[in-house]
Amino acid sequence: MSGVGKPLTLNVPEPECRPGDTPDFTDFEIPRAGAVARPPVDVAADDIRDMAFSIVRVLNKDGQAVGDWAGSLTPDDLRTGLRHMMTLRTFDARMLNAQRQGKTSFYMQSLGEEAISCAFARALEPGDMNFPTYRQAGLLIAADYPMLTMMNQIYSNAHDPLHGRQMPILYSAKAHGFFSISGNLGTQFVQSVGWAMASAISGDSKIAAGWIGDGSTAENDFHAAMVFASTYTAPVVLNIVNNQWAISTFQGIARGGVGTFAARGHGFGVASIRVDGNDYLAVHAVAKWAAERARLGLGPTLIEYVTYRAGGHSSSDDPSAYRSGEEPGAWPLGDPIDRLKQHLISIGEWSDERHAQADAEILSDVVTVQKQAEAVGTLGDGKAPSPRDVFEGVYETMPPHLIRQRQMAGY
C-alpha cells in the first residue's frame, strides 16, 4: 500500500443520542445475571481479563439473586441497605430543594447511583479509609455519620465542622473512614494508593479505597495511581464510577470510543472488574471480594461500576441542553432502589406497604433533622461561622503575617 491516502481528519467521539434524539441502548451488551463466575480472591490478574469486558450482575429481571456472587448479605443486611439508599435519595431531594430555596449555594446529588456508595461502605471494616469524590455521600449515610452534621456543613452554619470554609458536600469525616474531599478531580485517587502503601509499610491490616468518575479517569493522577498501586501491590480498591456523563461530556471522550474503563487496569497488570452499579448485591459482592484481596496482600483491584447519572451534574446544571430527557428512563440497568425493593419482595422479606411506611419514616426523620439544622442557621442568614475561622487552621500555629492580617480584617 502506498503511504499517502485521503487527507487525515480528526476523530471526535460523539454520543449517539443528543436532545431530541430517541435513546437506543440496544447495542449496550448486558450479560445475564449470574453469568460471570466468581474467581478465587487470589486469582492472577491475567486470568480474569475477560471480567473487564463483561458485567457482574446478581439480580435478574425477576428480582431473584442468582449466580455465585449471590449470598454475600442476609435479608436484614439488605433491608438496611435499602434504607440507606432511600435515606440518601430523600436527603438529596431535600437538600437540592433547600439549595433552590436559597438556603445554600450549591448541591450535588447521587440520584441513580445510590447502590454504589451505600453497598461499598458495607464491604469495608472500621479503620479503612475512603478517598471519595462528591458523589459518594452514601459512604457517610451507610456508616451512620450524623445527617445533622452533613446538613450543618451544607448550610455552612455555626455548627459546620468545617467552619464554613468548604463548599457544600465537600465533607471530611476521618472517624468514619471518609477523607476530606478537595473538589479538584483525580487528585485523591492517587492519595488512596499512598494511604494503602502506608498501611503496608506499617504492617497494618487496613485498606484504602480510591474513587473517581469516568470523566476524571482522563486526569494524569488516575494513571499515577495505577502505576503506584501496581508497582507496590498496594492494599487498595480503586473504584471508577462510570455514570456515562462528565457534566455535558459523554463517557466516550474520556474512554476514546473503544474498550472499557476497567480494561485500563490491564496495562498495569491490575485485576479489573466491571459490575452492575445499580445492583446493590453485585456491588457489595464485588467490593467484598476486592477488599478481601487487598487485605490479604494480594494487591489492588480496579472496579468499574456501570451506572447512570439520573440527575443533573449539580444544582448549577441543566442536562436538557446536552442529553435527551428520555435517556434516564431508557437506561437499561434500572433504578437501584426499585431493584433491591423488588428483590426483597420476591424473597418474601418486604412488601409495598412496608416500603411506603419506610419511605414516610425516612422523610419524617430527614425533615426533623433538617429543621434542627436550619434552626442553627443556613447560608447567608447571618449566623455563619466567624471570619476568624478563615485564618485558623491554615497552619497548626498561625504565623505572624496571618495574625497581622487577621487583625487588619478586624477579627
Place this chain on the structure above:
Amino acid sequence: MTMIEAIRDAHDVAMGGDNRVVVYGEDVGFFGGVFRCTAGLQEKYGRSRCFDAPINESGIVGTAIGMAAYGLKPVIEIQFADYVYPAYDQIVSEAARLRHRSNGDFTCPIVIRMPTGGGIFGGQTHSQSPEAIFTHVSGLKVVIPSNPVDAKGLLLASIADPDPVIFLEPKRLYNGPFDGHHDRPLTTWKKHALGAVPEGDEIVPLGKAKITRDGADVTVLAYGTMVYVAETAAKESGVDAEVIDLRSLLPLDLETIAASVKKTGRCVIVHEATRTCGFGAELMSLVQEECFYSLEAPIIRVTGWDTPYPHAQEWQYFPGPARVGEALKQVMEE
C-alpha cells in the same frame, strides 16, 4: 452584550478570519462551555475546530503546544483557573520557554483562557486568582479584562499574539459590572457603555492600561473585578482617586502608572488574590522604583487574605469597597 457574549464573539471573529484557530476544553464543544463562552462555535465551525476535551488540563495545554508547533493557533479553556495546576508544568517548562530554548525554531502562539476570581460562593476551588504564578514566569503574557468591550478586543489581540497568553476572565463580571456590594441588586452590561461591543475585528492592544476614573489625589491600580470596586470606593469615600485598569499585567503599562502616581503622589493597589508575593508586591516595587521622589505617603495594598478562599465568609475575604475606601482615606492622612 455580556462579557460571555463578547468572548464568544471574539472566538467567532478569530475562527472566521483564520482557520488555524482551534478551540477546545472541557465541555467546550457541544455544550459551549460551563459558562457558555464557546456556545455555537462547534455548530458553526465543525467538530474538528471546536471540540470537547478529556478532563486533563495538562493534556489540554500539552496538545495545544503541539498544535502550535505544527502551525495552528489553539485557544483553549481551563474550566476554572483553580484547575490549571495540573497544566502548570506544560505552561511553565514548555509553552513559556519554547521560543527561547529553540531560538525561534518553534514558537507557541496559544491562548489559555480561564475564569478567575470569586464572589460566586465557589469556595476554594472556584474562586482563586492565580495571576501571580503566571506573571512570575518569563515567556508568558498575562491579560485580564474588566468589561465586554475589552474582553473582545484583548482576546482578539491575544489570539493574534505570537507568544503564549494567559487570559483570565473575572467570572463575577461575566454578566454585569459588579461594584462589590453583594447585597444590592445586580446590574447588567446591557445598560453599561462598555456593554456596547463593536462588531468586527478591532483589537485592544496588550500592554495598554486605561484610566477609568480621573482623579488628582491618589492613584488606584486595579484589574478585573477590582476595577469597579475601586471606582465605587472612590465615589463613596469622597477621595479624589484616579483609577487605572491595568488590563494586561504582562506586558505592563508602566508609563501610564508612573505618570499618574507622579501626578497624584499617592498609590493604592487592589487585588483579590492572596497578599504575599501577589502581583501587588511587584506593582509596589515598580512604583517605588519609578516614583519614589513623588510619593507623599507609603503605598498601600488591599488584597485577599493569605488563606484559602472561604465559602461562607466570602464577603469578609473579598476586598470590597469598604476596605478599599478605608485605604484611600488612610493614604490621604499621611
